[in-house]
Amino acid sequence: MSPAMKRYNRRVLWLSLLYAACLLAAIFGFKHKLFGGLIAYIAAILPALPIIGIFGAMGRYLFEEQDEYVRMLTVRQSLWASGFALSVATIWGFLESFDLVEHVDSYSVAIIWFMGLGVGSVMNKLTLGAPVKC
C-alpha cells in the first residue's frame, strides 16, 4: 500500500468517526427539540460535512498518489462510481415522478456513489485484471 493510500485511509477513518458523532448529535438534538432557527440548519448540515470531506480526501489522494498506474485505476473507479450514482439517481427520479416508488432522501446519492466505487473496482478487475479494492 502506497504512503498516499495509507494517508487516505487514515483521513477516511477519522472523517467516518466524525460523521458518526455529528449524526448522533444531530439526531439527539432534533429528537429533544434542542435546535431552532439558524442553529437547526447548521445542525442538520453538520453530518454532511464529513461526507464532503471524504470526497475531498479522495481528490487529495489523487493528487498525492505517486504511482501513475494506481492513480489511473482510482480515477477509473471514481468515474464508474459517478456514472453509477448518477444513473441510479436519474432512474429513481423518474420512477418517483410517476409515483411508482417511494421518495428517497437525496443524500442517498452519496451512499450509492460509495457503492459505485465497488462497481468500479470490479470493472478494473474485469478489464485490466487489477486487484479488487474499495
Next chain:
Amino acid sequence: MLMENRLRVLRAERSWSQQDLAERLEVSRQSVNAIETGKYDPSLPLAFRIAELFELPIEEIFVSPARHSSKAI
C-alpha cells in the same frame, strides 16, 4: 492501441523480479506487471525513467504501434 515492449526480457536478463524493478522505478509491482503485460502504457516521464534504468533508448524498449502495424503488413 497499446504499445508492445521488451520490459520482461530486459528484466529477465538482469535476473530482477517484478518487485525488484518496481523498487528501482519507485512504482508498485502492480504497475510493472501492467506495463509488461501491455495493459498500461507508461507516461513519458516513467518511460524515460525505465530507459535510463536500462541504459537504452526508449525505442529499444517500447515498440511504436505504427511501426509494429506497418511491419505486420
